[in-house]
Amino acid sequence: MVETKTEAYRQSIYAEVTTRVIKELEEGRLPWVQPWDSAHCGCAMPHNAASKRIYSGINVLILWAAGIDKGYRSQAWLTYRQALAAGGNVRRGETGTIVCYADHFTPKDEEQRAREEGREAQQRAFLRRFTVFHVDQCEGLTDALIQPAMPLAQREMIARADALIAATGAEFRVGGPQAFYSPRGDFISVPHRQAFHDRINFYRTALHELGHWSGHRSRLDRDQTGIYGSADYAREELVAEMGCAFTCASLSIHPTVRHSDYIGAWLAVLREDERAIFRAASQASKAADYLLSHTPAEEWPS
Structure with missing residues (x-):
């Protein structure tokens, strides 16, 4: 069976992130236990600054690592379009962080087989990439979006x-x-x-x-x-x-x-x-x- 470009693309996401995590572990660092005391931001879950939605799964590890490596002051992120919709913009020259989310699709041949066999078609899971920017990479945003949360006693x-x-x-x-x-x-x-x-x-x-x-x-x-x-x-x-x-x-x-x-x-x-x-x-x-x-x-x- 010939591997399609789409399948290779999906597999590359898994391989890329797994390789990064393996490297961290080999060097004695755990991606889910970061050196928070030396970080500029408080210990919190990464979230979308516009929707307030908490990121989950592998994206937590990705965004924690990016935020601490770059010295960001909070755990707040936005897409390019969300920054524009909020009245601001991503500064020129800034590079975003790639995260991913799970989605599903039904192959056409599976749909055909399911109809012929009188059953429900089975979906396949895959990952989509998208890019987010930290609020520190943006300008023109309101204080409500960029202000870091106060640490708890x-x-x-x-x-x-x-x-x-x-x-x-x-x-x-x-x-x-x-x-x-x-x-x-x-x-x-x-x-x-x-x-x-x-x-x-x-x-x-x-x-x-x-x-x-x-x-x-x-x-x-x-x-x-x-x-x-x-x-x-x-x-x-x-x-x-x-x-x-x-x-x-x-x-x-x-x-x-x-x-x-x-x-x-x-x-x-x-x-x-x-x-x-x-x-x-x-x-x-x-x-x-x-x-x-x-x-x-x-x-x-x-």
Whole structure:
């Protein structure tokens, strides 16, 4: 079968992003745990400045990396047309950041076969690219679009994290020597808060385990049957790591690494399948969204 230009184009997106993530991991850096303390912008999820929509999946990693590498002051992005519609424009000479989104199409031959067989045609997923610009790359925008959000004090972060944990209704067993989630028992075990030198680390740990909890068959139904050391186990750990990072950032908590010793296993998974990081990032976004849905922003303590 001859590969079409469209198929090659789709595959190049997967390969390009996966190669970039592999390079980061090989150098000991995790794309979902950036050096926020040295960044100009506060820790937050990247969002569209016009629609306020939060970017998800692999685009979070792409935009975090671009924003921190270039020293931008916020996590706000726009398309070229959105900048014009907002009364501004992208400055001459600025280079945008390419992100992507999943779409679906139905091949013509599949439509024909489906009609002949009396069934519903099956769609195929593919990625589309589009370009966004950071608001710092634009001029003429209103202050409401370009003004960075004020960072939260730690007490506010903790209040929001406490509200989320309570709202999930997850069973927490506090006092054990280790933190883990039991899919079979559907409970989370964490050490006492006093065991954490930095109080905020209790919440980073709890949110990581809640990332696993979200994957239970009664919730998001991820495959959690992998045994320690297996590729399936590494994939689930990758989802929980990124899901925790996305949830932390949504609460203005700086993400940290829970299990850096899995880097070798993650590299093996990504080298074997160039779409693995896309699937993991998508599942991580779903996990973070699921957890955050329990506590609407308007109900968070201010």
